[in-house]
Structure formats: C-alpha cells, structure tokens
Amino acid sequence: MILPLDPDYIYEAVERALLEDLGRGDITSRATIRTTARGIGSFLAKQDLVLAGIEVADAVFSWFEVETQIQSTANDGDEIKAGKVFARVTGEAQTLLAAERTALNFLQHLSGIATKTKLFVDAIAGTEAQIVDTRKTVPGLRMLEKYAVTCGGGRNHRIGLDDGVLIKDNHIALAGGIEEAVRRAREIAGHLHKIEVETASLEQVNQALKANADIIMLDNMTPDQVRECVAVVKDSAPEDRRALTEASGGITLDNVRAYAEAGVDLISIGAITHSAPAVDISFKIKIA
Numbered sequence: 001m002i003l004p005l006d007p008d009y010i011y012e013a014v015e016r017a018l019l020e021d022l023g024r025g026d027i028t029s030r031a032t033i034r035t036t037a038r039g040i041g042s043f044l045a046k047q048d049l050v051l052a053g054i055e056v057a058d059a060v061f062s063w064f065e066v067e068t069q070i071q072s073t074a075n076d077g078d079e080i081k082a083g084k085v086f087a088r089v090t091g092e093a094q095t096l097l098a099a100e101r102t103a104l105n106f107l108q109h110l111s112g113i114a115t116k117t118k119l120f121v122d123a124i125a126g127t128e129a130q131i132v133d134t135r136k137t138v139p140g141l142r143m144l145e146k147y148a149v150t151c152g153g154g155r156n157h158r159i160g161l162d163d164g165v166l167i168k169d170n171h172i173a174l175a176g177g178i179e180e181a182v183r184r185a186r187e188i189a190g191h192l193h194k195i196e197v198e199t200a201s202l203e204q205v206n207q208a209l210k211a212n213a214d215i216i217m218l219d220n221m222t223p224d225q226v227r228e229c230v231a232v233v234k235d236s237a238p239e240d241r242r243a244l245t246e247a248s249g250g251i252t253l254d255n256v257r258a259y260a261e262a263g264v265d266l267i268s269i270g271a272i273t274h275s276a277p278a279v280d281i282s283f284k285i286k287i288a
Helices: 007-022 027-032 054-064 093-123 142-151 169-175 178-188 202-210 223-236 256-261
Strands: 038-045 070-072 085-092 130-132 165-167 195-199 215-219 244-248 266-268 281-287
Touching: 007 054, 007 093, 007 142, 027 093, 038 093, 054 070, 054 085, 054 093, 085 093, 093 130, 093 142, 093 256, 093 281, 165 169, 165 178, 169 178, 169 195, 178 195, 178 202, 195 202, 202 215, 202 223, 215 223, 223 244, 223 256, 256 266
Parallel strands: 130 266, 165 195, 195 215, 215 244, 244 266
Antiparallel strands: 038 085, 038 281, 070 085
16 A cells, blocks of 8 residues: 655655755756746656656646646556656746756655565565565655655555664663563553564574564574574464564565565565665656
C-alpha cells in the first residue's frame, strides 16, 4: 500500500527547495524569455523506472501559479518504460523554466528510491519476507523518501525515534545487557509500542527471547546464521505469540533472496534510501 502524503508537508518541502534555488529570481529566464510567452513542458522517462513524486513535482509548478498543474498519464507506483512521455504541464514559459530543476530533482530522486526498492521486492517474490526501509534518509526529506519506498512496493520501518522502541548495541552496552534494557523499556513504553532488540549472535537471540522482545533484529549475520536463529525463534512460541524476525546489514540484490528464504519476516535495507541513484528523466519545453 502506498503511504499517503500530507499536503502541508509537501508544500513545506517544496517551498524550502524553491527558496533555496530561486534566491531573488531566475535572472536567465527573465532576461531571455518574454513575460507573455507560454510553453508546454513534457516529462520523458529516459530509462525504465518506477514513478514516485508526481504530486510533489506538481506542487512545485503550482507554487508559482495555482492553475499551472501537471497532467499525468501515470500514477506513483506505476512502472514506466524508457522513451515514454508520462506527464505534461502548460503555463507561463518563465514559470516552467524556474520550476524545472526543482521538480526534476524531486521526481528523479524519489523515483530512484522507488525503482531501487522494486528491484529488492522483485528479488524476494514468492517468499513471505517483506522489504522495509530504515532511518537512513536525507534530513528533512524522510517522509518523502519513505513514501517513495512504498511506491516501489516496500514497507516502512519506524518513522522516527518516537515511533517505536529499537534497542541497539549501544543501548545494550549502556543499559547493562539485553534483559535489563528490555525491562527498562517495558516500564515506560506505551501499550501500543513494540520493543525490538538488535542481536549479533544466537546467544543474544536467546536473551531477547527470554526478555520477551516483540521483534528480534538479526544484524550482520550470514543467511545460514539467520536460518539457525529463525528456527530457534519459531520453536520458542506458538505462531500467534512468537517474535517477528528482521534481517539487517550487508544485504544486497545478490544475496537478499537467500535471507528471505532463511525465513525472516522482515528485511531492512538502508541502501534503498541512502544509496538509490536518481533516475534519468528529461523535461523539454516548447512554445504553446
């Protein structure tokens, strides 16, 4: 399911980006293009991609003029083949030129995340595992990037630090162990908050099980180690009461299926946000 976006969040992100780019105005366009000129801009996919961010790109153009809106033949989450014109926008030529780069920056970046996510989702098709993201996002763009993940068929991990308890190696070290860290978390966590524990060995998995963790992260383990840990977790309780398992760390397109076939419920991958290359989309304008 594609995550819905808050229009106010989109507007704030777009305004920040435009104010950064515009400064005192687009002096090149003002100097070379008549104010009365109108244009038609076309978005062309120059590679196969999964679309994400068309609503954000539309907000860039309408920030200048409410009536300047993108007309798209595709929706976010759609797969688009190279060579396809998937959207057009008509308006004042100076507006189209001033909005062009910011609109493309959002569209190429977010579609890049969706496209990379889809590769991982397709790689584990037929298994019961799910691809999830992380908090490794560009500051200020997290909700947009996590939205793009859902466009690619992935799911969202916690949105922020207030979204759930995730006890990692530093928490464990500072709290004095897994059981103590989970005990303290239980004292303050709300009844809706899940408690997840990061583990690096079968010994730590058993400690997390003893502490009744809701989710057990299997961090930087090989697929064989993950399979062994998953078996222990599955033997620990009936299916409706056992902890979820999550593989994380060192997972690539080449090995992700091996992790999925090891039986984990979730596979978290930071690379789908922090290392997704922007896709190639062009924007060409002609006189209307």
